[in-house]
Amino acid sequence: MATILIVDDDGHIRDVLRFALEKSGYRVLEAADGSAALATFEREPVDAIVLDIIMPEIDGVEVCRKLRQSSHVPILFLSSRDDELDRILGLEIGADDYVTKPFSPRELVARVKALLRRATTPVDQEDRRPLIRGPLQVDQERYRCTWNDVEVVLTVSEFDLLRAIMQTPGRVYSRGELVDRAWGSGHHITERTIDSHVRRIRKKFGDIGADPIETVFGVGYRLRID
16 A cells, blocks of 8 residues: 655645545555655655645745655645746656646546556566666666666656656657656646756756756757767
8 A cells, every 4th residue: 555645734635635545545644844744754654745835934845855865756746826937846856746726636646646656567577677878777677777887866757757768769759759658648748847857857967977868959859878
């Protein structure tokens, strides 16, 4: 049974989410603020987090930043703002998905299921071998990425996006193709969201002096390494 941590200072929203998630078979933990969320995460095993952005003291953005220093646990942001800049900010600091309030509990549960499925579903037998492209290596079973044996910690979404780009070196993938390959067809992911994830991947690799992704302007992205 997967465990979901709900972080929101609105007790009514936590009640709605708890009911919907428990009805779908999940174990639910709650935190009313960012400090409590971080403390809960330290002492309890958590499979995914539903995290409100606007909270007193430590907001969701800062909670996400702190979690991403040591964990790639799937994070779904909640916000009362349907603003594209807010959406991109949330994804650039490491969130995997984003839902605005008011939201449909059914849709939110579907998003959580999709995140967990991508994080836990084993790859097919023929695809289990690590992907190796020059100094870049991706372990598909352990969700582990290295460059010249130096680990680069990626979120689930970042990992799936990089893995999709690595499948065929030299091929240019459009943003729409990358959405289908990394998230599955029919998922509500915008082209700007793809750009946001790519920027974050580049930042992480840039910190160790690498840049494995090339932009083909007007088309999409391809792996820089043959």
